Amino acid sequence: MSAIDALFERTRVEDRAALVGYLPAGFPSKELSIRAIETMVEAGVDLVEVGLPYSDPVMDGPTIQAAADIALAGGTRVGDVLDVVKASAATGAPTVVMTYWNPVERYGVERFAADLAAAGGAGLITPDMIPDEAEEWLEASGEHGLSRIFLVAPSSTDERLAMTAEAASGFIYATAVMGVTGQRDQTSALAEPLVSRLRKVTDKPVGVGLGVSNGAQAREVAAFSDAVIVGSALVRCLLDHAGPDDALSALRDLVVDLRAGMER
Template sequence: MSGNLRLLADTLARAKQENRAALITYMTAGFPTVDDGIAATQAMLNSGADIVEIGLPHSDPVLDGPVIQTADEIALRGGVRIADVIRTVREAYQATGKPVLVMSYWNPIDRYGAERFGGELAKAGGAGCILPDLPVQESALWRETAARHSLATVFVAAPSTTDERLRELTAAGTGFVYASALMGVTGVRDAVSTAAGSLVRRIRAVTELPVCVGIGISDAAQAGRVARFADGVIVASALVKAVLDAPDAAAGTATVAELTTELSRATRRHAD
């Protein structure tokens, strides 16, 4: 293991040693503009986030709820390109030295060229990709590319994922396993599904990879509950919504920083 794949592993291991869950946050690249998205991303990393996911906007984000769909639409209307996603990764990494992942549907990367994308992501300091719609059985091209560039390949497991499929995706994945806290699209929820704890236990039965839980975690209280049984807590829609609801980009960045600080404190209550 080398490069920023090692950085990702070390970051998760350090959180475990500190008896807390790592905080993983998310922001859509190019939202509300490229520069504003970079500012919000850096604010999160400077306010307690251990790792950040940069969303690659897609015209048909079928797995995302209305908040991230809206952010994607705004970014695409603004003319965001993959070069802007790579720039966001580069500037976030260079400013903070923390792991930066890209969250993307497979089609844009496939069309861009897996080798081209992987090479540019690695050169920018990226730690890897989360590819929620890429079946393990069809992932060989990307996994080979990722391995050449020391990038993580993170697969998503859902409560409905069979034990056999869990063994397949954990054997193929690197970095960590993304455990979906509930069935359905991303979004802000009033409560975290009780299925999350069961899914984490099932994943840990078949792999030693860290297990990070996301989808539906909306506030510090929910993050604190998940931090008691997960290696990482992933918060996305709540942070994007903070930017959407803000009167201007500067206010959005300030709110994102404040929310990230609250979430970070909550994940530190990992011990019973």
């Protein structure tokens, strides 16, 4: 059983959804990104997504793009991302990397899988890689015991949902908002129907990402999903506060609010 499988087994027993938190490695600095992840886990994040900063983040909204630009300007490279993964895994929270496929391919698929596993990483989220084009990754991830987390969207056909669910492990990432990432004032009406469609073809856990930014929204999503995925709102805590102490305090407060909302 993988660390991710064990997490979802535990949250099922506890009758709650898992809280998944995303932050880019190297943002605002390598040291502070590690401190921020440690803060998130202490405050209640169950699973950490470490973002690999990329120069052409076509699926990311302005908040995550701004964070990635800062990380890249600071010299963040794949080796730094793996260092952040190692520190995150040391907290005890299952840790995955979220990345576009090009950096993995340039690094070397087998080498990336081996190095991610060696750093304590539990898997990889690949927003622009679909299962039917992922033969090399399926082989490498299987060899190194890494979960392969693929994305589905409201536009996915039933056939595509079934095929993606069959290839995925760890959990399935349901992107319930059409368009780029970012905070929203309200949750999407497309989220629950998408999860319902997935339930018809798989019993694997489903995590939903749709711009959740507060406890009330997290509660809505937790009512029909296995995991609530939060990214831009967490990144915004670090963007909006110049001092590290204030930034980490805001981050902690947001995670506490998210968890409280999910547990009401």
